Amino acid sequence: MRFRETLPRARLRLIEGFSVRVDNDAKSAALAEALWGAGVGYHIVFYATLGTGIGTGVIFDKRIYHGRTGSATEGGHMTIDYRGPRCNCGKRGCIEALACGTTIAARARARLAESGAAWSKLLDLAAGNLDQVHAETVGEAFRLGDSLATAVLEETADLLTIWLGNMIDFLEPEVILLGGGVSDLMTAFFGRMRENLPRWCINPFCGEIPLLRAKYGHEAGIAGAAALCRI
C-alpha cells in the first residue's frame, strides 16, 4: 500500500511481534461495510459517516482507494458554497461545515434566536436554554413534529443531496452508504434526498443507486479496524 508513513505507525512498529496496520477511520469503516455490512455485493461503494464531522471512503472491489499518498477521498471537505462558513480544515463551505451535527445545532439555535420562536418544542426540550440545543435535540423535536426542527433538517438534507449529486457525477458508485449519528437524524429524509437528487446530478441513472443506512453504527470504528486486519 502506498500509504505515506505516519508517526503512530512508526511508533507502533517498535512494539516487537506486532504487525501494525494504520488507516483513516472513515476509509476503514467503508471497508467493513463493503466486506460485511450494507455494501456486500457491490463493487464500488461510497461510504460517508455523518457526525461531528463528515468522513468518507471509497471501496473498489473490496479495496480502499487511497490515492497517491493515502490522502484521497476527503469528501467531507468538498466545497458546496464558497461563501459558506469556514470549515475546521481552513476552507469555506465544505459539506462538513454545512451539514455536520455541530452545524445542525448551530443553525437551529440561530433560527430560534432570530425568530424568537417561543412555541418551538426545541426550547422545551432544551429547558429554555439555547446552549442546550444539540443535533440530537433537533432530531427529537422533529420527531415531535416541530416545524423549525423540520426546516433545519430539510435544509441539511438538501445540502447533502447537492453534495451526493456531485459524488455520483464524479464517481458513479454502485451504492451510497450513510453512517454516523447524523445519518440517524437524516433517515426520515432519505426519500426527499432521492427525489431531489436528479436536480443536482447529470447522471441519468442516479435514481438507480441505492441510498442506504450503513450497518455499523457505534461499532463502525472497531469494525473498520477488524476489516483492516482481516488478512
Ligand SMILES: [Zn+2]
Ligand atoms: Zn473542510
